[in-house]
Amino acid sequence: MSASFEDIIAQVKALPVKKLSVCVAQDKNVLEACRVALDRGVASPILYGDEDKIRAIADENGISLDGMKICDEKNDDEAALKAVKAVHDGEADMLMKGELPTKSFLKSVLNKEVGLRTGKTLSHVCIFEIPKYKRLLFLTDVAFLPYPTLEDKEQIINYTVKVANACGVKMPKVAPLAAVEVVNPKMPVTVEAAQLTQWNEEGRIKGCIVDGPLSMDLALEPEAAQHKEGALNRKIVGDADILLFPDIHAGNLVYKTIVHMVDNVENGNILMGTKAPVVLTSRSDSVEVKVNSIAVAAVVAENLKSNPW
Amino acid sequence: MSASFEDIIAQVKALPVKKLSVCVAQDKNVLEACRVALDRGVASPILYGDEDKIRAIADENGISLDGMKICDEKNDDEAALKAVKAVHDGEADMLMKGELPTKSFLKSVLNKEVGLRTGKTLSHVCIFEIPKYKRLLFLTDVAFLPYPTLEDKEQIINYTVKVANACGVKMPKVAPLAAVEVVNPKMPVTVEAAQLTQWNEEGRIKGCIVDGPLSMDLALEPEAAQHKEGALNRKIVGDADILLFPDIHAGNLVYKTIVHMVDNVENGNILMGTKAPVVLTSRSDSVEVKVNSIAVAAVVAENLKSNPW
Numbered sequence: 001m002s003a004s005f006e007d008i009i010a011q012v013k014a015l016p017v018k019k020l021s022v023c024v025a026q027d028k029n030v031l032e033a034c035r036v037a038l039d040r041g042v043a044s045p046i047l048y049g050d051e052d053k054i055r056a057i058a059d060e061n062g063i064s065l066d067g068m069k070i071c072d073e074k075n076d077d078e079a080a081l082k083a084v085k086a087v088h089d090g091e092a093d094m095l096m097k098g099e100l101p102t103k104s105f106l107k108s109v110l111n112k113e114v115g116l117r118t119g120k121t122l123s124h125v126c127i128f129e130i131p132k133y134k135r136l137l138f139l140t141d142v143a144f145l146p147y148p149t150l151e152d153k154e155q156i157i158n159y160t161v162k163v164a165n166a167c168g169v170k171m172p173k174v175a176p177l178a179a180v181e182v183v184n185p186k187m188p189v190t191v192e193a194a195q196l197t198q199w200n201e202e203g204r205i206k207g208c209i210v211d212g213p214l215s216m217d218l219a220l221e222p223e224a225a226q227h228k229e230g231a232l233n234r235k236i237v238g239d240a241d242i243l244l245f246p247d248i249h250a251g252n253l254v255y256k257t258i259v260h261m262v263d264n265v266e267n268g269n270i271l272m273g274t275k276a277p278v279v280l281t282s283r284s285d286s287v288e289v290k291v292n293s294i295a296v297a298a299v300v301a302e303n304l305k306s307n308p309w
Numbered sequence: 310m311s312a313s314f315e316d317i318i319a320q321v322k323a324l325p326v327k328k329l330s331v332c333v334a335q336d337k338n339v340l341e342a343c344r345v346a347l348d349r350g351v352a353s354p355i356l357y358g359d360e361d362k363i364r365a366i367a368d369e370n371g372i373s374l375d376g377m378k379i380c381d382e383k384n385d386d387e388a389a390l391k392a393v394k395a396v397h398d399g400e401a402d403m404l405m406k407g408e409l410p411t412k413s414f415l416k417s418v419l420n421k422e423v424g425l426r427t428g429k430t431l432s433h434v435c436i437f438e439i440p441k442y443k444r445l446l447f448l449t450d451v452a453f454l455p456y457p458t459l460e461d462k463e464q465i466i467n468y469t470v471k472v473a474n475a476c477g478v479k480m481p482k483v484a485p486l487a488a489v490e491v492v493n494p495k496m497p498v499t500v501e502a503a504q505l506t507q508w509n510e511e512g513r514i515k516g517c518i519v520d521g522p523l524s525m526d527l528a529l530e531p532e533a534a535q536h537k538e539g540a541l542n543r544k545i546v547g548d549a550d551i552l553l554f555p556d557i558h559a560g561n562l563v564y565k566t567i568v569h570m571v572d573n574v575e576n577g578n579i580l581m582g583t584k585a586p587v588v589l590t591s592r593s594d595s596v597e598v599k600v601n602s603i604a605v606a607a608v609v610a611e612n613l614k615s616n617p618w
Binding site for chain 2: 130132133142143146177178179180186187189215216217220221224227228245246247248249250251252253254256257258259260261262263283284
């Protein structure tokens with residue numbers, strides 16, 4: 001079972017090298033991440049974008065482009081479409097956003113002819129490695145889908161279970177979170193959490209153990225289960241793998257609390273529901289976060305070959 | 310400006326001693342907190358409850374009851390009512406929940422004849438001292454009011470500003486939080502956040518600086534403001550004092566993430582909207598949390614004398 005990004009990267013190295021198609025690659029941070037990914041055997045980058053700008057940024061920052069293929073295209077939208085098409089056509093295994101707005105990037109990803117649509121809801125999973133917590137933690141959705149419906153949540157669980165499986169977590173424990181751990185009809189999110197749990201018990205949601213509604217302490221802290229009545233009979237007692245959030249506000253606020261307040265945290269993230277894995281990191285994400293995300297995309301790409309969405 | 314619970318306790322010591330009326334005091338943790346509060350000059354406890362049980366628990370655990378008044382009442386509901394009435398009649402300055410269910414406790418607090426109702430919405434504020442963050446952080450509402458309306462949020466801000474003032478924070482910065490820092494009509498919480506900001510600019514919400522919607526990174530992390538376009542022109546750039554949450558799920562999940570994942574955190578909390586401050590800690594809260602909460606109640610009690618809700 002992988003418990004760190006180092007474990008995931010070790011897993012990736014044992015696989016055939018995955019090709020990473022980069023949309024509009026003229027960005028220092030993106031080029032650095034590509035260099036590290038190539039050097040560490042995480043991926044083989046193909047850079048779509050303005051070759052002059054790419055080479056200038058690489059020179060300025062002492063980033064070697066040795067071993068990377070560059071496909072020159074000055075127009076950003078065209079470069080994005082070509083990068084997406086490479087994945088669509090199977091010339092690359094996964095896609096990464098470079099120096100273009102998220103909206104333009106997604107427009108290319110969802111292009112009807114050369115894009116990566118599956119007709120399914122797109123959603124985002126964030127993976128954390130937190131020293132205090134003994135396992136990888138998968139959070140969803142903290143960045144993409146604002147108000148998932150009950151059906152969206154079922155889909156999101158399925159996606160995240162696949163990502164967890166790809167990262168080596170075999171039968172993940174899924175905690176549909178709320179402020180409380182009991183169903184309260186005045187709190188719709190607790191009713192939905194109970195429904196998801198029932199669907200899991202009935203075999204409709206497979207490959208995982210769902211137990212909700214669950215409060216954050218019961219999801220993460222084994223000791224908390226000792227203090228609360230009935231908590232020790234739950235399926236999750238401080239050992240959740242996947243945290244399913246009520247909505248994007250709860251998810252994003254927790255995500256950023258962890259990033260900014262918890263020491264020595266590592267993270268990575270991936271967009272789900274597309275034909276091939278998509279790395280959708282933001283400008284402010286570090287090189288490390290980008291490399292971690294590429295590693296996750298690589299194990300997911302391998303996994304999708306035998307188990308499409 | 311207070312930046313720690315030690316500062317608040319130092320403030321309390323300089324005030325006339327506040328009397329703390331304890332509802333159903335027969336609980337080890339509660340008695341320990343009362344002992345520490347008395348020894349540290351934070352409050353003078355009056356224990357309502359079953360005197361035999363109180364003395365037995367104190368004996369068993371080596372807790373001295375010297376200097377505490379005990380009012381013997383075997384019936385829990387009666388003990389709760391008598392404890393509340395003592396505050397109602399001005400014989401005590403603040404109230405604390407002991408060994409009885411929250412529902413029964415609140416029933417007494419809201420009793421029409423001897424209770425502490427003001428006719429206003431009740432709400433909860435949680436105060437954190439976090440080593441990484443240079444100031445006290447006030448979170449609301451993470452535990453009591455599930456889905457505050459826009460008007461509730463206005464009221465909650467007013468309450469929390471009073472608590473912050475009492476703790477020595479003169480002109481607190483209030484961040485109405487969301488997943489994003491711009492208004493998006495598809496996310497009602499961002500529209501409400503903008504309205505609260507406007508009410509503050511128009512002088513309807515006073516004594517504080519409101520700036521929302523705000524994401525968690527811009528609220529807490531000065532560096533994040535450097536990376537985001539337009540963020541440096543905001544009124545809050547990583548220096549929020551008060552975090553206003555969209556709803557109880559977002560608030561509670563963040564609150565418990567901080568408690569369980571961030572090292573060396575201290576916290577305390579208080580119920581607002583009653584005639585006198587109410588300490589509503591839960592069974593699982595440590596003695597330290599209870600003492601911190603009593604200290605906050607004491608400074609708020611002093612403040613309410615000159616500035617009622």
